[in-house]
Amino acid sequence: MAVELTVAEVRHVARLARLELSAEESVHVAGQLSAILDHVEAVRALDLEGIPATSHPLELVNVLRADEVRPCLTREEVLGGAPAVEDGRFAVPRILGETP
């Protein structure tokens, strides 16, 4: 079965991912993503009932560090790469939504 990502879905995903996308690009990307998802459709169809998920190749557990203070960066190093700084802080345009 062919996967068809709609332009609306692409625009929703672009919004989630914070990527500005023109209407034209949305159509183009919908086609490309559909093609990729179509390709992985075989994997989606595999019957993997009972096979556990592997989220990581390692079987390590409990990797912990001691609660000891390490040197911080200097203020210059912290703010040196920032596009906009004000009063020792990172300046951003107004925020419309509250923190979720």
Added chain:
Amino acid sequence: MSGAGGPRPGAEGLSDAASIASRVRSGELRAADVAEQVLGDVESRDAELHCFNLVTGEAMRAAAAEVDRLVATGADPGPLAGVPVALKDNLCTKGVPTTCSSRMLEGWSPPYDATVVRRLVAAGALVVGKTNLDEFAMGSSTENSAFGPTRNPWDTGRVPGGSSGGSAAAVAAGFAALALGSDTGGSIRQPAALCGVVGIKPTYGLVSRYGLVAFASSLDQVGPFATTVADAALLLETIAGHDEMDSTSLGGPVPRLTEALRSGVDGLRVGVVRDFLADASADCVAAVRNGADVLSRAGASVEDVALPELLHGLSAYYLIAPAEASSNLARYDGVRYGLRVDGEDVEQMNARTRAAGFGPEVRRRIMLGTYVLSAGYYDAYYAQAQRVRTLVARAFARAYEHVDVLLAPTAPSVAFPLGAKTEDPLEMYLADLFTIPSNLAGHPAMSVPFALDGQGLPVGVQVLAPALGEVAMLRAGVALESGATPGARGPVRPGAVV
């Protein structure tokens, strides 16, 4: 320009790292002369190849002077003393721009060094510069660089592979004896094969990822490029080992890699991954078959193994890697560092910055990854891909009950012409078909330059091993190297092949 009348590093290019280090350490060769030769060579030839995003000449000269000073005072300058090394430009270098070949990070200099960089510098290596890559390591041709593609030194009309194409090409061109790359789905091994050099993706966790700009965290691993298997082992030994800054870094001693080189392959059990041969070009298949013969003649036992599950790896990879990438690359939002494109509010600023700062392939993968993690699709895509990951690991485990290492093509074909696959993402993704399973399983694998195709382009053979199976992998690698077609490996001069 060479010092004290000693032999100059390779007349056709650079000699191997072990020789350079040995001669620098003995005082026979001055590190400063190595630096000057390399910098002069890069200056004259890299404009065409574009291996480097940045050449750090002054720092290299200073490092060389320090090595020479240590040698003069009788102090130990380190195992890689005076060896020119190129760093993929996704490894953080303190005070030195680290771009990931992206407009997003253009001009950004990290305030810290990656662990592997610190270890290299401590070992006396001379950093030549930062090499070009597919933007944020997403690609298989180095054409996705915001700063233009790297060209293959064997044929400048062709790609060097990717994403570590700049590092592979720098070693192939003789600009550096060693280079570091990163391998998420084949990004070291595939360009190594296409550039006729040795490339290793180590066991996941063997080398610290601290300071490697993340693409897909559960798959990424830093590894070496070199012209010889011995050099690659030397570099891997230098950078490997536990790092307290990386929670996924393995403890325990580093395998004695350079010692493995003399062990031979007598009694080694080798399996040829039959399932991969159907999708590879005739030259690539022939190289694998001939490689198996070389190993067999050297005392290894060879059998074909069927591992059809591995072919599902590609699809799983193109769900898992973009998912992790979509999260890893969220931080490029125009707030703290890098590019900002202004907007009315913070969301618009974020979205415009990211649209302008990321190239099309990165944007595509971010959207794909966002989609497969989003509500309602997680189980169908991401969780299913993780189950395939288990399937791949189980398939490998089954094989390694009978064999010590596996042999396979590294890439489906030799280096392809620039632009040949840029229009079709899926076609490009297929370049990683044979390399991806090792990343999914966290296993080591390497590409060894083994043959030349009809056009004189290099063909690599891949050796795969189970987790921490680097010793067996290197034993097979050395044996393959010794049976390789003469001239199948770098360094090369442009125009040396027709």
Added chain:
Amino acid sequence: MSGSPVAAAGDDRLAGWETVVGLEVHCELATATKLFCGCPNRFGAAPNTQVCPVCLGLPGSLPVLNRRAVELAVRVGRALHCTIRPSTFHRKNYFYPDMPKDFQISQYDEPIDVDGYLELPSGRRIGIERAHIEEDTGKTAHLGGGGRIHGADRSLVDYNRAGVPLVEIVSRPDMRGADEARAYVAELRAILVASGVSDGRMEEGSLRVDANVSVRPIGAERFGTRCEVKNLNSLRSLGRAVEHEAARQVALIETGERVVQQTRHWDEVEGRTSAMRSKEEANDYRYFPEPDLVPLAPDEAFVEAAAAGLPLMPADRRARLAALVPHEADGLLPASTADQVATTVDLGLDDLVVAAMACGADARLALARTANEAAQTPEAARRLDPQAFARLVELEASGSLSATQAKAVLAELLAGGGEPEEIARRLGYEALGSGALVDALDAVVAAHPAEWARYLAGEDKVAQLLTGQVMKATKGRANGKAVAAALAARRG
């Protein structure tokens, strides 16, 4: 809804309705460093001076989990009677400028602590669904528009707090009304402070509370639609916000409208909640396992070591204290005594009472003097020598000191320490020693033989006259009860 009477509504408007509350409490852990890096976990430093590549989310940086944070999370679990289990970390993905990586590392479907409870002073148990470890965000200041997010023209971000370790403690919707919600947070705060997990400073944001509030008709089984109320910075605002939100919901329902599930912001100044502006996609957090961290599987040894030295929790201390004081015939504690127990434990004075009892002090009296008098100056009371306190209580219990006198001596003890007998003498209460009382009584009996004879004959009212004479002879320093007792004893 502005201008409606809702904002001013109190509990009396909610007749027939039950307010259901569940709380999510974010508690900053009292570690030396942040959750995933070695930057100091310290409040009040100059902006962006407590950051490193890790907590600034620089490319290439990686998190490494702070052992102490895990140990403190284990202590939280123990103190709240949770099961402590293997856990994993996930990434919660959303864009916000106060999050350096634009995702938050948090525990999602496998938290470290599950299924516990907290016992309120009232004896009610509030279920704890889970407590999980996560990292804090930075702080955003809004410029222009009066410092509020709406109307601001730009914002400034400080990442000093980014990466500070938190546990989020999620209760079950077991609380009924604002008072109980407040009592829960007060109790939880006491537990966290006692466990050494947190400094408990709500005003510095060490403890932050979100309330899930719903209403239902009394007797109904099904929960109503809930709203989450944020920005509750004190117990007072929690109480007010719950009352207001419940009233708002009741008013909606009673006018035939529906409560819409949403997140609401409490405005302390205006005294009302308002719907937060949120994006429609805001809840698609795209959780997935954090690949840069490995699972946490604390074994028994780790858990025991982490929980070692955990003191008795307030509920246990209340139970311990209550067990020491006399109960009513029905086996219950009088309500006033229960209050005294709660106050004493709340102020950390229960050890004083218990120690005084061990020295022989009367239990009920020791508790009363602690909860009523010593509690006025809890700092000084915690420094009180239990032996001296015990002797003071005994002086009063034996009648050597009147209640008024005992309180005066206690005040001196609290103010400057010392020996209660000495203070009593200094205050001129030394005549109350039993020897002096006997002497005075002898003199009075000798001087009033007729009255004494009438008393001996059973004329009890004469006792009053005799006592008065004793008081006169002792210049009022005698304890009336003690005199009456001495008279009675002499009569036999």
